[in-house]
Structure formats: C-alpha cells, structure tokens
Amino acid sequence: MAKIGFIGLGKMGLPMVENLLAAGHEVKAFDLFPQNVAAAEEAGAAAADSIADAAKGVDAVISMVPEGKHVRAVYEGDEGVFANADPETLLIDSSTIDVATSRVVSRQAVEAGFDMVDAPVSGGVGGAVAATLTFMVGGSEKAFERASPFLEIMGGKIIHTGGPGNGQAAKICNNMLLAISMIGTSEAFALGRRLGLDDQTLFDVSSVSSGANWSLTTYCPVPGPVPTSPANNDYKAGFAADMMLKDLRLAQAAAADSDIETPLGELSEALYSRLAEKGGGGLDFSAVFKMLDGSL
C-alpha cells in the first residue's frame, strides 16, 4: 500500500481522502484550515502540519485546491512540493485551474525530474463521495500509467487526454459545451411556454428529434419530464451555477490565449454572471432556465 500526501481537504478533497483510506492507503493530509485537517484525521489520515510535511516521504502527492494561484502556492517555493518531495514522488493535481498555469507548473515538475499529471474531475461532491468521478488526465504516458491506480480508487472513468494541461483543456471545453447546451435547452422551453406548448409535450418531441441533447434528456431544466433533474428539487445544486461560471471564465481565458473566438462561450459566461448577480450562483446551473423564463 502506498503513502500519499493529500493537500486541499475541502468539499471534494475530504471524500477523495476517505476513498484512498478505504482502499488501504496511508494518507498524510494538509489544508490551510485546521478544522479540515482534523476532519481528515477523524477519517483515519495522519495530520501534516505544512505542505512540505505532506510532501516528504510519500509515494504520491495529490492536490485539490481552488485556483491556479493556490496550485502555484502548493508546488512552488521553498515550502512547496517541488522543493520538499523526492523526485520519485508522483504528482497529481486534481484542481480545476487555467490551462496556462497548469502547463507552467507541469513544466517545472518535469524540469525538476518529477512525473506529474493534471487530473481535473467532473462528477461533483456526489461523485467524490461515491468514487465515481471522471478524471481527465494530461501528462506523459508514463505519468498517466503511474497515476491510474490512484485515480481508479477515486473515480469511475479515467481518460488520458494528452500532454500536460490537456486534462484542464478537456474539462473546460466540455463544460463550455454543457453551458451552451443548457442555455439553448432552457431558451427552447421558455419560448415554448410563451407559444402555448406544454413542457412535457416539447420534451416528448425534442427528446426523440434533432434537438435531443444531454441537458434535455438527462438534466432537463424544467420540472416534470426528467424526475431526477435538479429542476424538480427547487434547483438545488447539483453542479452550482457559480462553479459553471468559474469554468466558463477559464474557457474564455484559454480562448483569449489561443486567439480563437468562442462567441457562444463568451455569451454563456455573461449569462451565468448575470445569474450570479441575481443571487442564483448557489443554485444548480440549470437554474439559468428560471432567469430566461423571467422567474428569477
């Protein structure tokens, strides 16, 4: 069984630690908030008192922190992972961050002799608890092969998406597409209602027609047609609109860096910003329907 340093014990990190412990691994856990470290200790992890402490004497380091600046703080500098881990240690960053920062950090890892993958996830807190996360993994073939056994404990699908940063790239491209399809689906229902179409009738038509898509058939933004969708539960998240907004901002940053226009991605970011301004950021991202329908 392996020794793992785990850094970032928030909503996602803690259940991921619990799954690693349940599989018999030893975990040294660190977070800036002592109460999060205490929760990991209660679950059976050893408490680390710093990033350096979590990174020393372990087979792998896994990080799950909010943004690119936090990832840099974890890996860089005298107190960071690069300066304190043995170069044999495998490095896995599962945070969702911007592609550019992910590639900068990965390059530093390779230069210092480490195998590193960026391995952002989809599946949310429920997926983290149930160990059904999808991992999108960027990095060398060797790093991917070393990381897979750990990722398989915490996830259901592990997909190698290419070189460093490509895990982040896959995540933001997918989520931009998801936002666009959710907004399109919501617009269709809002317009359909105004034209006198019953929600269920539009669903019955579109779900077997060319408008069919995941946001309609699995995650329908109006209550009724898909009983398990958050619309039936007052749009309780699910995948929060604020998290979608974060990913859309990352997609726009990547589009600007890559000199490509993504007009619907840009518009999606503006619409989710408006949803957040209206106080809907904590709702499920399908609540964009409520805004378009005029009830938020």
Ligand code: NAD
């Ligand atoms: P969170 O805010 O609940 O937890 C992040 C933790 O990182 C916090 O406890 C914070 O104290 C810790 N942290 C920050 N900087 C640190 C540092 N330098 N050293 C040690 N700890 C540090 O966030 P979360 O919901 O667990 O999300 C983590 C990542 O996963 C984010 O990048 C997020 O976008 C991504 N993600 C989240 C979800 C979700 O549903 N929550 C879904 C998919 C992906």
